[in-house]
Amino acid sequence: MFDPNELSIEMVQILDENGGGDEAKIAAFSDDWLLNAYKAMRRARVIDERLLRMQRQGRIGTYAPFSGQEAAQVGSALALRNDDWIFPSYREVAVCLLQGMPLEQFFHYVQGRLSGKRMPDGVNIFPTQIIIAAQTLHAVGCAWASKLKGEPHVSVAYFGDGATSEGDFHEAMNFAAVYNVPVIFFCQNNQYAISVPYAKQTASRTIAQKALAYGMKGVLVDGNDVLAVYETMKQAVDAARRGEGPMLIEALTYRLGPHTTADDPTKYRRPEEVEAWRRKDPLHRVRVLLARRGLWTEAQEEAFVAEVNAEVTAAYEAAIASPSGSIADVFDYVYSEAPKLLAEQKAEVMRRKQAKGVK
Amino acid sequence: MAELTMIEAINEAMRQEMERNSRVIVLGEDVGENGGVFRATDGLLEQFGPDRVFDTPLAESGIIGTSIGLAINGMRPIAEIQFLGFVYQAMDQLAAQAARIRFRSGGRFSCPIVVRSPYGGGVRTPELHSDALEALFTHSPGLKVVMPSNPYDAKGLLISAIRDDDPVLFLEPMKLYRAFRMEVPEEPYTIPLGQARVVKEGEDLTIITWGATVPLVTKLADEMRTKGIDAEVIDLRCLQPLDIDAILASVEKTGRVMIVHEAVKTSGFGAEVAALISERALFALSAPIVRVAGYDTPYPVPSVEDDWLPNPARIAEGIETLLRY
Numbered sequence A: 001m002f003d004p005n006e007l008s009i010e011m012v013q014i015l016d017e018n019g020g021g022d023e024a025k026i027a028a029f030s031d032d033w034l035l036n037a038y039k040a041m042r043r044a045r046v047i048d049e050r051l052l053r054m055q056r057q058g059r060i061g062t063y064a065p066f067s068g069q070e071a072a073q074v075g076s077a078l079a080l081r082n083d084d085w086i087f088p089s090y091r092e093v094a095v096c097l098l099q100g101m102p103l104e105q106f107f108h109y110v111q112g113r114l115s116g117k118r119m120p121d122g123v124n125i126f127p128t129q130i131i132i133a134a135q136t137l138h139a140v141g142c143a144w145a146s147k148l149k150g151e152p153h154v155s156v157a158y159f160g161d162g163a164t165s166e167g168d169f170h171e172a173m174n175f176a177a178v179y180n181v182p183v184i185f186f187c188q189n190n191q192y193a194i195s196v197p198y199a200k201q202t203a204s205r206t207i208a209q210k211a212l213a214y215g216m217k218g219v220l221v222d223g224n225d226v227l228a229v230y231e232t233m234k235q236a237v238d239a240a241r242r243g244e245g246p247m248l249i250e251a252l253t254y255r256l257g258p259h260t261t262a263d264d265p266t267k268y269r270r271p272e273e274v275e276a277w278r279r280k281d282p283l284h285r286v287r288v289l290l291a292r293r294g295l296w297t298e299a300q301e302e303a304f305v306a307e308v309n310a311e312v313t314a315a316y317e318a319a320i321a322s323p324s325g326s327i328a329d330v331f332d333y334v335y336s337e338a339p340k341l342l343a344e345q346k347a348e349v350m351r352r353k354q355a356k357g358v359k
Numbered sequence B: 001m002a003e004l005t006m007i008e009a010i011n012e013a014m015r016q017e018m019e020r021n022s023r024v025i026v027l028g029e030d031v032g033e034n035g036g037v038f039r040a041t042d043g044l045l046e047q048f049g050p051d052r053v054f055d056t057p058l059a060e061s062g063i064i065g066t067s068i069g070l071a072i073n074g075m076r077p078i079a080e081i082q083f084l085g086f087v088y089q090a091m092d093q094l095a096a097q098a099a100r101i102r103f104r105s106g107g108r109f110s111c112p113i114v115v116r117s118p119y120g121g122g123v124r125t126p127e128l129h130s131d132a133l134e135a136l137f138t139h140s141p142g143l144k145v146v147m148p149s150n151p152y153d154a155k156g157l158l159i160s161a162i163r164d165d166d167p168v169l170f171l172e173p174m175k176l177y178r179a180f181r182m183e184v185p186e187e188p189y190t191i192p193l194g195q196a197r198v199v200k201e202g203e204d205l206t207i208i209t210w211g212a213t214v215p216l217v218t219k220l221a222d223e224m225r226t227k228g229i230d231a232e233v234i235d236l237r238c239l240q241p242l243d244i245d246a247i248l249a250s251v252e253k254t255g256r257v258m259i260v261h262e263a264v265k266t267s268g269f270g271a272e273v274a275a276l277i278s279e280r281a282l283f284a285l286s287a288p289i290v291r292v293a294g295y296d297t298p299y300p301v302p303s304v305e306d307d308w309l310p311n312p313a314r315i316a317e318g319i320e321t322l323l324r325y
């Protein structure tokens, strides 16, 4: 008999919430690496907060903020090559930015424009997945193709704790292990699926342990520790690239904001809980470490935040100034060639648009 | 009588049926603590407790599949699929399992579940939150498909659906959830499944529609009055069972038919209605049937959805065409 209560899974952590921790391991991270990781997280935070405000002002559509999850996203993305394949959900904005999504592109997306659908060529990021867990299977297939073609790329499926309840996730885990493909299942366990807390989602103590049943390696990492996330992801990615197969990474973190701008989290969680997690902020601990090494001053912080704010404004303005795409696109990307009846429908719409004098 | 929005009427119907029958339970994503993302189940957890109202794991196939088992063993589950676009995840359980329980068991078992789900466009949602997918289910024998268009109907139809012994898909136009209020009797009442409603009588043409597009069509029909065009508007309310008699009676009176729905045109339910009319009342027609529907593409992004949906300009053009004959 196997008793899950006897299983003990330790959480990997390098940098603790006060900026201390495993000093030997911390010392192995260079000043440049730390500065780069910190700036990526700070940039992500500023962008996230701006987008949230812009949504409140009606300048963009529904938005799913990710504040609190910067270390999980930045740490994992920094361990990737920029031609690895990313299969994101709607919350992986920081990952996508690091993997080559232009910020302006994201504005097109959140404004609900046709021009927001298409990633620039060469950016290996799949379209934002709305259907929870569906992308996990695509990531496995993509990794399978890399293996069959003998290409060195790794595929990464990003998803939340809620996604691990969907059948697609379990089928993806099983296929990945059976075919031993280079895929990483990166779960950001932010402990809520909209209003549903982790304890109602699964009776399993960790998500990481779900890997065992599929014959796959699993690991639990402090998702608010960018050093630990990076190191864990790097090991997984290197192993996958060497042909050693898939891995499930559970990054334990917390969504500090609402699920989306349409959500009111005060309905289902207590302010004390949110406060407790604010004290584990992923940016704060790195900031302390940078200060300890004398790498980052208040003045540098202010200048950097101003720089990112200017970047956001410029990207937003560039997006609204550029064409949002024509209604024709709706018809052009259904089939490689539009069937006759569909072509007629397109003609009808174009005629009506022209009659109204609109493009 | 209280003036309720559609979402309040839906909430009241569930509350009253749960009070009346302790076997009625509610399950779905975020339906408990949060009261549903649209607040349809608001207050039900507080009133009926955690053995009647369940925040389930995030798994649509799980929600519908376990509802089937619950129903077979005597419970009356009301399952929520958070947005209809997510029902694809549960397609097997709904269309191949729930629909066929009675048939497969030779009548021994039935599957009295209600699957409620918001659908429909015009509310600037992300992808797969707006699709009108009713035709997938009218094409699955064994399922009933109900699509209310106002608070009064929503309450009466939902109570009928909960009491019905077959699986019912109850599709709620999310644009209409809070669009207007209407007098709704406080006591429980039922509206039989399979009865259309003549929203507005008329002589010149018949417009057949359901769910989200009913208020739009009714408003246009009212405006046409001033131009001397007298349109009859029929709200089907249920697609399965279908009130074929109401359709034929109107067609025989007017001889001109327009069908309006949000779902994509090809193989949409409008095609079924048009086929039935041509089978049974072809010689009553003085013009070809006109359909105004979503185009044959996936539901598009917010910036262009108003051009994609049936809108006043498209419906007016259709009416012109009909009256040319």
Ligand SMILES: Cc1ncc(C[n+]2csc(CCOP(=O)(O)OP(=O)(O)O)c2C)c(N)n1
Pocket (backbone or CB within 6 Å): A091, A130, A131, A132, A159, A160, A161, A162, A163, A164, A190, A192, A193, A194, A255, A259, B029, B058, B060, B082, B086, B089
């Ligand atoms: C198949 C499917 N079901 C339901 C939803 C509605 N929905 C959107 S996000 C969400 C919660 C997802 O939680 P989780 O996987 O933990 O990711 P998080 O949002 O916390 O990042 C739900 C239920 C959906 N988009 N797709």
